[in-house]
Amino acid sequence: MKKILVLGAGYVAQPLVNYLLKNTQFELVVADVHLEQAERVSGNRARTQAVSLDIRENEKLEQLIEQTDLAISLLPYTLHLQIAKACIKFRTPLITASYVTPEIRKLDTEAKEAGIVILKEMGLDPGIDHMSAMQVIDKIKADGGKISSFKSYCGGLAAPEANTNPWRYKFSWSPKGVLLAAQNGAKFFDKNQIVDVENDRMWEQTWPLQVDKFNLEAYPNRDSLPYISRYKLEGIETLVRCTLRFPGWVKTMAALREIGFFDSESQKSAEKLSRDKLLRQLLHIPNGTGLRQIFKERAGQFWTEEIEERFDWLGLFENTPENRHNENTSAIDFLVSLMIEKMSFAKNERDMVVLHHDFIYEKAGIRHNWLSSLIEYGRPDGTSAMARTVAYPAAIAARFILEGTINLSGVQIPVLPQIYNPVLQELTNQGIHFSDINKKI
Structure with missing residues (x-):
């Protein structure tokens, strides 16, 4: 029985775990800072274990990696250097879907000396x-x-x-x-x-x-x-x-940038504000001229009827109450909150x-x-489709590394026939072709 550590129980984890559990020779440990998410992904199924892990707890991370045959990280790329160093220490292969950073690339010699592969960019794009x-x-x-x-x-x-x-x-x-x-x-x-x-x-x-x-x-x-x-x-x-x-x-992104919606500076309101007043505060717009006119002037050449329709539909010109007093909010975070509310898949x-x-x-x-x-x-x-096409390449590569089909060391991306031929064939078998x-x- 081979043990696989899955770090992160977010959006991509479910199809990855589902694929790997089809192989009865694999058992999985799903680790996430939120135990309930790890439990949701593992589903209390046979050959799975859900654990709570704060990645800042390096000792616990190393214990999990030491006890596993292969690690897959679905965590943000900024955490991968720490994970990769632990994998080298305990000679545990590592797979991620994130881009290779210069810091990870510098670990190539150490990974080869440890006899393990650190396989990066193993998702959709990249992958x-x-x-x-x-x-x-x-x-x-x-x-x-x-x-x-x-x-x-x-x-x-x-x-x-x-x-x-x-x-x-x-x-x-x-x-x-x-x-x-x-x-x-x-x-x-x-x-x-x-x-x-x-x-x-x-x-x-x-x-x-x-x-x-x-x-x-x-x-x-x-x-x-x-x-x-x-x-x-x-x-x-x-x-x-x-x-x-x-x-x-x-051009819509250009208009948002010119208006100031990509500003990440957090501000706090001591009182409840209307959406109009909150946007004026976040975007540094004085009272007086209407937001629609200010947006049009700031967007300049990018302002079109189509963009105005998009802003209207999103509710940027609605003067509704905003219960955000005593909260730190930035222009980009406010925009994100509206998008989550109105632009998520049903x-x-x-x-x-x-x-x-x-x-x-x-x-x-x-x-x-x-x-x-x-x-x-x-x-x-x-x-x-996004979750499947990101998850399956990493899951398939994990299977082939543990089965010996992929036998490489060092920091790699999937541009070698030894990787891409079997993985693409298995993706075809899974209906992705x-x-x-x-x-x-």
């Missing part, structure tokens, strides 16, 4: 995007092709029947992470030139994209440049990794994940375009 891209890249190269352009797109969206609000977006978990990500800049490679996009100019680097029947909006996601070497695409002319949303998202509503790769390559003097697309929907049992079109152009 399935890497594996599916590398499988196509290696096939093209093996067939004598040379890739000149690679564009990769990914987004978590509402399924068509659930896409019912003016924002054309719904949240499966806290909107704050999405809003914080909307403040990032980006770098990518376009026609042999590095393009460096500041966040306040992101709206200039947005373009339409049709995937299957969906008309979407794409914009560059963070820094794509390191993936030229990670994907072994030296000499490529264009490489960009993008986020997908329905049209209008980027029971039985489905989400949707869209992942799309666009390759241009040349073979024997003829140009080709290889399109590879994954469209995954939430399940009727309530398991979201790509559709491909490869045509001459």
Whole structure:
């Protein structure tokens, strides 16, 4: 019997635990700072144990890691350095879905000396995007092709029947992470030139994209440049990794930024305020001119009837009482609270994940375009597409490491055939698979 430690019992944990429990040779310990959440995920099932763990209790963390054969962390990436060091100390393999940080990358030699793998970026994006891209890249190269352009797109969206609000977006978990990500800049490679996009100019680097029947909006996601070497695409002319949303998202985020809604400075009110007065306090707007006019002036070129409709629907212009006196509140936290209230998925509503790769390559003097697309929907049992596509790669990798199918050491991401071939095959077995079109152009 192999013991697996699952750190974190949040949104992704349930499908991960469900998958691993199908293997009768695994027993699981689910640890979370909130014991009731760990108990909910474990469900008091055979071969499961729920424990309370505050990650700051390093001694207890180390005890759990010492007693396990493999650890999976679903906790925020800021906690992974501590966890990785404990895994190296007790020679316990570690899997996470988070990006590799420079601090984690520095542990490569120590992990190799300990004979363990620290497998990062093993979710959806990053994760399935890497594996599916590398499988196509290696096939093209093996067939004598040379890739000149690679564009990769990914987004978590509402399924068509659930896409019912003016924002054309719904949240499966806290909107704050999405809003914080909307403040990032980006770098990518376009026609042999590095393009460096500041966040306040992101709206200039947005373009339409049709995937299957969906008309979407794409914009560059963070820094794509390191993936030229990670994907072994030296000499490529264009490489960009993008986020997908329905049209209008980027300009709406720009309007929110210009108005001041991304301000994270906390303020406290000593009295009960109306929404109008609270917003004036949080956004530093004097009394007098109406909020609608102030928002329009601050948003400037980004103000449109569509954005005004979105703000109206969210309730930003409603003058309702706000019971937030003696509470620390920031502009972004207030916005998040409204979004949670009005933009969360209702029971039985489905989400949707869209992942799309666009390759241009040349073979024997003829140009080709290889399109590879994954469209995954939430399940009727309530398991979201996002949770499944983040959880399953980590769970499958855990299984293959413990069974010996994946036998690596050091800090790794899933760009090697030894990882991506078996994991993608098992994802297909679980109903998560790509559709491909490869045509001459």
